[in-house]
Amino acid sequence: MLTIRQPVAVKFILTEQTKQQLIAEHRFHIERLQMELEQLEVAGKQALEQAMAQGGDVAQQVKEQIEAEKQARIAQREQLIEQIQQIQQMELGTEIQNMTVETTVDVHVGDDWTKILQGAEIIIKDGIVHEIRRGGEPVPETE
Structure with a gap:
């Protein structure tokens, strides 16, 4: 026997409660x-004024850095808006990958390696473990 570490997918079942929680x-x-973004705007103006006193090259670098920070946040905001739209369109009951955790698995001579590779999943519904699957099959509650 050998004990190995293996990732476990944690998924949740989309319910109305979960949907509203995700959107919120x-x-x-x-x-x-x-x-x-608003704070960057104010801080950026102050930093730019200070940099201009030091010279054009410094001012340009500060301006580019501020703009890059703004664009990164704008991109994140747009991505979140897009995700909200996707969540709103999803059907209730859909399983959504949430995170990955790690577990240990005992591997014995004669085990079906393909089932071990399929790994395990924990399915959450409204914050409660709804089902545990190993190798794609539900694990009986007695385990």
Whole structure:
């Protein structure tokens, strides 16, 4: 026997409650990004004024850095908006990959390697473990 570490996919079943929770989380992140953009605007003006006193090259570098920071946040915001639209269109009952955790698996001579490679999944529904699967098959509760 050998014990190996293996990733476990954690998925959740999309329910109305989960859908609304995801949308609320995304909207919160969008609002945070918007506040960061506003702060960048104010801080950027101050930094640019200070940099201009030091010379054109410094000012240009500061301006480019501020613009890059703004564009990164705008891209994140757009991605979150797109994700909200996707979530709104998803059918209830859809399984969505959420994260990956790690577990240990005992491997014995004679085990079906393809089933071991298929790994395990934990399925969550409204915050409760709904099902555990190993090798694509449900694991009985007695395990």
